[in-house]
Structure formats: structure tokens, C-alpha cells
Amino acid sequence: MMNIRLNGKDHEIDTDTTVSILLKALEVQTAGTAVAINGDIISRDTFDTHAIRDDDSVDILRAIGGG
Numbered sequence: 001m002m003n004i005r006l007n008g009k010d011h012e013i014d015t016d017t018t019v020s021i022l023l024k025a026l027e028v029q030t031a032g033t034a035v036a037i038n039g040d041i042i043s044r045d046t047f048d049t050h051a052i053r054d055d056d057s058v059d060i061l062r063a064i065g066g067g
Helices: 019-025
Strands: 002-006 009-013 033-037 040-042 057-062
Touching (some): 019 033
Parallel strands (some): 002 057
Antiparallel strands (some): 033 057
């Protein structure tokens, strides 16, 4: 298990977790979602391969439409 900071709160995840695995575990759809790790935006093309590391700070941002 690893400890990360997820949207400002401590969170525990399995080792070998990628961005895609994290989003799936949190039931977050990738469409309209941006992910930043340690302040750097992660390209959606790399969600399947970008590994999250122990002590990373992960921010998940969702676009919200309205009118």
C-alpha cells in the first residue's frame, strides 16, 4: 500500500496504481477529467501507463457544464 494526497486529503492506494486504475477505483470517468500529479497535468494519453508513486499529490478536476 502507498499513501498519497488526493485532492488535499490523505488517501491510501495499492502499489502499482496508474492514473487509470485510480480513476476506475474512484468511479470517475475520464471524459471531462483532468489529473495533476505534484502540480503537473498528466496527458490523458498516458493515464494507462503513468504510475502513481508513494507520497504523490494527486488532484482530480472535473469539468462542469451549466448554463
